[in-house]
Amino acid sequence: MHLVLVGIDINQNQMKMLKKNKCILFLFGAIMVSISSYGAAPSITLATGSDSFNEVKVIFSEAVDSATGGNASNYKLSGGLTISGANVEAAPNDNTVILQTSQQSVGTEYTVTVNNVQDLSGNAIEAGSTMEFSSFIWQEGVVLHKFWQFDETPNLETLQNDPRFPDNPTSVTLEPYWEYGPGGSNESGGNYGNQLVGYFVPPADGNYIFFTNSDDPSNLYLSTDDDPTNKLLIAQETGWSNARSWVSVGGGSNVDDKRSDLFWESEWPTYDIKLDAGNRYYLESIHTEGGGGDSVAATVIRTSDPDPQDGDAPTLTGALIGTYLDPNVAAIPIKQ
Structure with a gap:
């Protein structure tokens, strides 16, 4: 220990210098005592x-x-x-x-x-x-759902520009179907944004058609491989539709835009999305909600399959989906 005689009226630069030299300061009248080792070391x-x-x-x-x-x-x-x-x-x-x-x-x-x-x-x-x-570990049969609460109604742009996005959501859950709210529910909150992130694993080689559905707007992205940075916009809901309404709209949307083979603004190089069996393709839904009914979901069919019917549960479940999870943190709850 050593004593340093200084005036009581110490300025900000002097304080910074003392901190830089690792001193703890105690003021006793006109005498300031400094003790080496200011604070604890990081761990x-x-x-x-x-x-x-x-x-x-x-x-x-x-x-x-x-x-x-x-x-x-x-x-x-x-x-x-x-x-x-x-x-x-x-x-x-x-x-x-x-x-x-x-x-x-x-x-x-x-x-x-x-x-x-x-x-x-x-x-x-x-x-x-x-x-x-x-x-990270691979978890089959679930999709990662991230949820951000807002004080006012967000849109897709404000969600993606929010400093909490994408790594600091309000809450996180695992969903066994590619949808939120759970079980096709149409009321899971208000003034929020959310994101479903995971991977599609095709069961066979061939061409696939993806459908999106949401209330309010959403975008559906698919990567050309397992790298999220290669994701491309393949379908979009610009207005709203009731939960699991794959082939109809509520308001403000174009039903063709909701399916990848008819969406004219698709970023995929062809309307046919040809995928290889067993590969993992990054898939993402991003969605925002104001008030009233709310939901977001996606489903997939082979081009040779009949179109889904309104009310059908998403086919994106089980072995067709999965996500990578962090085993170093607490378990994430499964909602459905």
């Missing part, structure tokens, strides 16, 4: 992979500074994984670092080791700090 509270299998999220006990937290050389991963970059998220999430990694294997245990990362007061993490985690 790792959680590490987790991602559904892209090329990122690792490291969460610390407190905010970390961008210079040391964003230095990729301060991190190492087991299992032969390499790290190409590190980024500290913006406040108030600046206790989180996203690592860009080489391709992870599904459902594999890894260990992240951290050195030299400092908090905002300059305290460094204990040398050789580690945390074990598992990469």
Whole structure:
């Protein structure tokens, strides 16, 4: 311990300098006592992979500074994984670092080791700090549903521009059918946006037709493979329809736009969507709701099959769908 005689009237720059030099300050009249080691050092509270299998999220006990937290050389991963970059998220999430990694294997245990990362007061993490985690696992028969509550009616643009989207929803559930509300219900809330994300696994090679249905508007996207960044708009509800109304509309929509083979603004290169059996194709519904009835759903048929009938449950269920889940966090409830 050492004593520092300073005036009571300390300015902001002096305070910052004392904090930078790791001092805790106690004011006694005209004498300020400084004790070395300002605050506790950061520690790792959680590490987790991602559904892209090329990122690792490291969460610390407190905010970390961008210079040391964003230095990729301060991190190492087991299992032969390499790290190409590190980024500290913006406040108030600046206790989180996203690592860009080489391709992870599904459902594999890894260990992240951290050195030299400092908090905002300059305290460094204990040398050789580690945390074990598992990469994401495949879960057949469910789709991930993310829900964002709003104070006022959102639209698709405001939902996607909201700072909580897509990683910080109000709630998350697993749905056994590609739909929300559960069981084809037509009243599950108001002033919200939601997203159904998962994968379609074709049972056979061939051409497929996808249908979307919602109250209020929604977009349906399909990727050319399992990579979400390759998703293309294939169907759309611009107004509203009652729950499970595949071949009719309520108001403000064009029934042709709700099916992938007739939607003239489709981003798919052909109206026939040819897919290969057993491959996983990323699929996404995004939807917003104001008031009154509300729902969002999608279904699929082979081109040789008859059209679905209004009221039919989605065919996107069971072995035809699945999603990747994070085994490092608490279990997600299944709604239906």
